[in-house]
Amino acid sequence: METNPNEYINPESNTAAILDTPRPVAKADRIQTIDLVRGLALLGILMMNMPGFGYLNSSIFELVKHPQSADFYTFAVVETAFSGTMRALFSMLFGAGMVLFMTNKKEMGDGPAVAEFYYRRLIWLVLFGVFNAYVLLWPGDILFFYGLCGMLLFPFRKLKPGWLIVLALTCIFINIFRNDLFYNDLRANRAGYLEAVRLEKAKKKPTAKQLEAKAAWETFEKNFKPDKKKDEKTLKERRSGYSTVFMLLLPDNSNIESWGVYFGSWDMLAMMFLGMALFGWGFFSNKLPTSTYATTLLVGYGLGLPISWFYMKTEVDWISDVAKVVDYYRVVPWDVYDLRRALLALGHASLLILVYRWDIVPWLMKALTAVGQMAFTNYLMQSIICTFIFHGYGLGYYGKLSFHELYYVVFGVWIFQLIISPIWLNYFRFGPFEWLWRSLTYWKMQPMKR
Amino acid sequence: MPFYKVCIRLNFRNISQIIYLKTLMTPSTSINFQPRSVFHVLLGCGILGVLLLNIQDFGMTKGSLNQLIVNPHGGNYWLLTIVNALFGNKMAALLTVLFGASILHFFAKAQPTNGLSVVDLYVRRQFWLMAFGLINAILLIWQYDLLFPFSIAGILLFPLHRLSVRALLIGAVLMALIFSGKRYWDFAEMKQKYEKYLKVLAYEKKHKIVKPTEKQLADTVALKKMPKLSDEQKKDTTAWKGIVNSIKFDKKANEAEVKAMRSGYTKVWNYVLPKTQEREASWLYRFGLWDFASLMLLGMALFKWGFFSNSFSNRFYAILAVLGLASGLFLYWLSMSSAELSIIDITKFVSGSLVPLHEMLSPFERAFMAVGWASLVILLYRLEVMSWLWRAIGAVGQMALTHYLVQTILCTMFFFGYGMSYFGELKFFQLYFIVAEIWLIQVVLSVVWLRYYQFGPAEWLWHSLVVWKRQPILRTETLESTSSEASSINA
Numbered sequence: 001m002e003t004n005p006n007e008y009i010n011p012e013s014n015t016a017a018i019l020d021t022p023r024p025v026a027k028a029d030r031i032q033t034i035d036l037v038r039g040l041a042l043l044g045i046l047m048m049n050m051p052g053f054g055y056l057n058s059s060i061f062e063l064v065k066h067p068q069s070a071d072f073y074t075f076a077v078v079e080t081a082f083s084g085t086m087r088a089l090f091s092m093l094f095g096a097g098m099v100l101f102m103t104n105k106k107e108m109g110d111g112p113a114v115a116e117f118y119y120r121r122l123i124w125l126v127l128f129g130v131f132n133a134y135v136l137l138w139p140g141d142i143l144f145f146y147g148l149c150g151m152l153l154f155p156f157r158k159l160k161p162g163w164l165i166v167l168a169l170t171c172i173f174i175n176i177f178r179n180d181l182f183y184n185d186l187r188a189n190r191a192g193y194l195e196a197v198r199l200e201k202a203k204k205k206p207t208a209k210q211l212e213a214k215a216a217w218e219t220f221e222k223n224f225k226p227d228k229k230k231d232e233k234t235l236k237e238r239r240s241g242y243s244t245v246f247m248l249l250l251p252d253n254s255n256i257e258s259w260g261v262y263f264g265s266w267d268m269l270a271m272m273f274l275g276m277a278l279f280g281w282g283f284f285s286n287k288l289p290t291s292t293y294a295t296t297l298l299v300g301y302g303l304g305l306p307i308s309w310f311y312m313k314t315e316v317d318w319i320s321d322v323a324k325v326v327d328y329y330r331v332v333p334w335d336v337y338d339l340r341r342a343l344l345a346l347g348h349a350s351l352l353i354l355v356y357r358w359d360i361v362p363w364l365m366k367a368l369t370a371v372g373q374m375a376f377t378n379y380l381m382q383s384i385i386c387t388f389i390f391h392g393y394g395l396g397y398y399g400k401l402s403f404h405e406l407y408y409v410v411f412g413v414w415i416f417q418l419i420i421s422p423i424w425l426n427y428f429r430f431g432p433f434e435w436l437w438r439s440l441t442y443w444k445m446q447p448m449k450r
Numbered sequence: 451m452p453f454y455k456v457c458i459r460l461n462f463r464n465i466s467q468i469i470y471l472k473t474l475m476t477p478s479t480s481i482n483f484q485p486r487s488v489f490h491v492l493l494g495c496g497i498l499g500v501l502l503l504n505i506q507d508f509g510m511t512k513g514s515l516n517q518l519i520v521n522p523h524g525g526n527y528w529l530l531t532i533v534n535a536l537f538g539n540k541m542a543a544l545l546t547v548l549f550g551a552s553i554l555h556f557f558a559k560a561q562p563t564n565g566l567s568v569v570d571l572y573v574r575r576q577f578w579l580m581a582f583g584l585i586n587a588i589l590l591i592w593q594y595d596l597l598f599p600f601s602i603a604g605i606l607l608f609p610l611h612r613l614s615v616r617a618l619l620i621g622a623v624l625m626a627l628i629f630s631g632k633r634y635w636d637f638a639e640m641k642q643k644y645e646k647y648l649k650v651l652a653y654e655k656k657h658k659i660v661k662p663t664e665k666q667l668a669d670t671v672a673l674k675k676m677p678k679l680s681d682e683q684k685k686d687t688t689a690w691k692g693i694v695n696s697i698k699f700d701k702k703a704n705e706a707e708v709k710a711m712r713s714g715y716t717k718v719w720n721y722v723l724p725k726t727q728e729r730e731a732s733w734l735y736r737f738g739l740w741d742f743a744s745l746m747l748l749g750m751a752l753f754k755w756g757f758f759s760n761s762f763s764n765r766f767y768a769i770l771a772v773l774g775l776a777s778g779l780f781l782y783w784l785s786m787s788s789a790e791l792s793i794i795d796i797t798k799f800v801s802g803s804l805v806p807l808h809e810m811l812s813p814f815e816r817a818f819m820a821v822g823w824a825s826l827v828i829l830l831y832r833l834e835v836m837s838w839l840w841r842a843i844g845a846v847g848q849m850a851l852t853h854y855l856v857q858t859i860l861c862t863m864f865f866f867g868y869g870m871s872y873f874g875e876l877k878f879f880q881l882y883f884i885v886a887e888i889w890l891i892q893v894v895l896s897v898v899w900l901r902y903y904q905f906g907p908a909e910w911l912w913h914s915l916v917v918w919k920r921q922p923i924l925r926t927e928t929l930e931s932t933s934s935e936a937s938s939i940n941a
């Protein structure tokens with residue numbers, strides 16, 4: 001099917017225009033699906049973020065020891081069906097949104113300045129990311145990364161979908177390559193360790209190289225296992241006042257935003273390129289025939305879920321006995337990570353669009369669309385709510401909830417956001433943070449009220 | 451006599467031949483070259499000048515450089531002090547200022563080309579520059595590469611190109627203050643570590659904690675009863691000792707570094723890579739970016755003010771030169787004792803100083819020096835003092851990117867193990883013979899090259915990649931569009 005992105009209107013900036021002026025329903029519909037999928041991704045991402053907000057990392061080691069518990073089932077479901085997929089969808093829609101922003105503004109006819117606004121917008125996004133990480137104290141922030149990656153996307157906005165797929169694959173292969181480098185090192189250390197232990201048992205002297213590998217492996221294993229004292233300290237400090245939490249998370253934030261960008265941008269770039277390609281084909285704008293979405297759904301889930309099941313299993317094995325995994329697999333099992341999450345993300349998105357087409361739960365779709373329209377606000381709101389619930393300067397629930405109990409909080413936040421977003425948009429054109437972002441980008445107060 | 455034959459005859463050692471080169475550069479000869487603007491002369495100064503500091507890191511270990519300060523004797527110490535006071539990191543600062551100015555120059559001059567808008571061209575320039583930077587840093591192995599941070603700061607700052615001179619200057623000062631603030635924070639953290647260590651020492655003294663003797667070690671029951679440090683206290687001790695050891699001269703580590711740098715390519719690569727990554731990821735994020743941003747904003751402000759376009763009187767440039775250099779040197783003098791103390795005795799530095807003066811003053815000092823040097827060069831260029839020299843330097847400036855990469859190639863081939871393996875071999879002052887040699891090579895190369903070609907090879911590649919179309923390079927080929935004119939400013 002032919003697609004012409006010029007037909008679409010930027011959902012973030014022009015929702016008002018859609019509602020103010022009569023337009024063909026079909027047109028408005030296409031935009032709605034983008035907001036709809038974004039709404040899903042936004043709510044879904046909380047499932048993976050919630051443990052980061054309120055769960056002590058090393059409790060996972062205890063969790064995997066009880067495979068019959070509610071905690072384990074929750075973990076298995078989240079890991080198999082969702083982990084990474086919502087971030088993937090978010091990244092895809094970010095890529096699509098970039099193309100939308102550029103094409104939409106061209107219609108207004110102020111040519112080159114559009115690109116400048118695009119970069120200003122991203123610089124503010126980077127700063128919002130810094131705010132989210134350092135001020136709201138959420139080290140899992142993605143806005144900072146999205147802002148920087150978005151700057152890199154710009155020159156590729158007119159590329160044909162085929163080339164974008166090539167770029168996405170390149171990024172994925174770089175990811176895989178980096179994983180393999182790390183894993184090969186680990187395996188070499190493990191081999192040296194085993195050899196050294198064998199020689200020592202036989203009362204022979206291992207070589208210096210073997211001893212070095214042995215020491216490296218032992219350090220890895222030691223750092224891998226939970227450290228009780230450190231955990232106690234983390235628990236105590238997370239439940240303390242603002243300045244203590246700030247100082248605790250400061251090195252994390254700094255490391256994530258520096259090393260994370262330098263080494264980890266491929267993760268997001270891959271999905272952003274993929275999203276741009278999919279957008280070019282009309283996938284997110286509800287332009288493809290139902291049969292295509294149904295096929296994507298079947299392929300996405302049909303391939304994605306089994307791969308993901310394998311991935312989840314090895315993850316559990318990795319946590320329970322890392323040495324066994326390293327001895328068993330020649331190639332690191334996470335190599336399937338990007339493939340599985342892309343497939344599952346496409347499955348989720350197709351399912352949602354099909355549900356939307358069949359008009360089964362129109363009220364839910366409407367609410368989700370509103371959540372998606374205010375995605376930026378809702379994302380930051382999640383940080384505000386969750387840090388308030390878990391950190392000491394709020395309710396101090398950090399580490400107090402078991403894994404499955406975290407998801408009661410998730411449901412709570414979902415319901416809250418599903419209710420409040422449509423109500424807010426009844427009275428205002430944008431979410432509050434969208435308004436702020438927009439006003440900063442154009443350096444001028446934007447109209448807010450309907 | 452064709453020029454290439456002249457070059458073959460030059461063996462770069464003979465003063466008389468330098469003079470010969472000088473005569474070649476005078477307008478009366480047939481050399482068909484005029485620098486496009488004073489901007490290229492400044493760029494040339496920056497590119498050549500940056501080697502004065504870089505050669506130290508190309509050719510010696512940090513440890514042995516620090517030893518010159520720890521045990522100062524004779525000329526090498528003075529040479530180091532003078533070079534670092536006058537040029538040191540000031541030439542990189544000058545380049546950063548010029549890079550900032552080139553952002554505005556680009557937006558003033560560039561025209562849409564090959565279906566690409568001006569912003570498109572700009573952004574592509576930055577990303578290709580990033581690629582050049584990564585090649586320079588990682589493939590050619592130069593850990594202090596400037597192109598990578600330039601390209602990133604260039605992307606982040608260009609949306610500010612419409613700001614007024616005043617706003618840009620305020621921005622520059624703000625960024626410098628943030629840099630200083632972050633330096634102070636870093637220092638305060640170090641001080642905290644030291645104080646914790648002192649507490650542990652006091653505790654040890656009070657409870658008479660000593661290292662168990664061998665006899666005590668054998669008796670496990672008695673060993674358990676002995677007073678001990680808690681894990682927390684042990685951690686505090688190692689944290690501070692780690693800092694001290696990282697500064698202290700370690701002969702073995704120094705030898706190991708020399709050995710590593712004098713090995714084959716893969717060994718050197720593996721040895722340097724973590725340092726490069728640390729610099730490009732962590733250092734740039736924590737400190738570097740603020741410093742670069744400050745100087746670039748200063749360059750943008752200067753450009754908007756008309757500093758680079760000859761719009762002021764000679765008197766004005768003279769005053770700026772004197773003021774800039776004098777204040778810069780004054781700040782350097784102020785911070786020198788702090789800088790030296792931090793190398794000689796880190797404990798005394800951390801316990802005795804209120805603030806890390808040399809680190810906090812550095813952005814201001816460098817900004818003053820960069821403006822001072824730039825004013826001086828513009829003044830001399832306008833007065834036509836030694837015009838042959840400025841012409842030669844202008845030729846280097848016109849091929850700035852090429853020459854920046856050529857410096858890496860020449861230096862790594864001279865010092866590193868896969869080349870001539872002179873790393874750690876030369877005395878400090880001898881490094882400057884190499885600098886003179888490289889300068890001469892670069893000047894001659896530029897003058898000859900630009901006789902036949904419009905751009906340096908790296909510039910040509912860069913333009914072609916940005917426009918995504920092969921650009922003319924020979925002098926006989928015509929310039930296709932204004933874009934090549936605009937994009938001829940290089941970092």
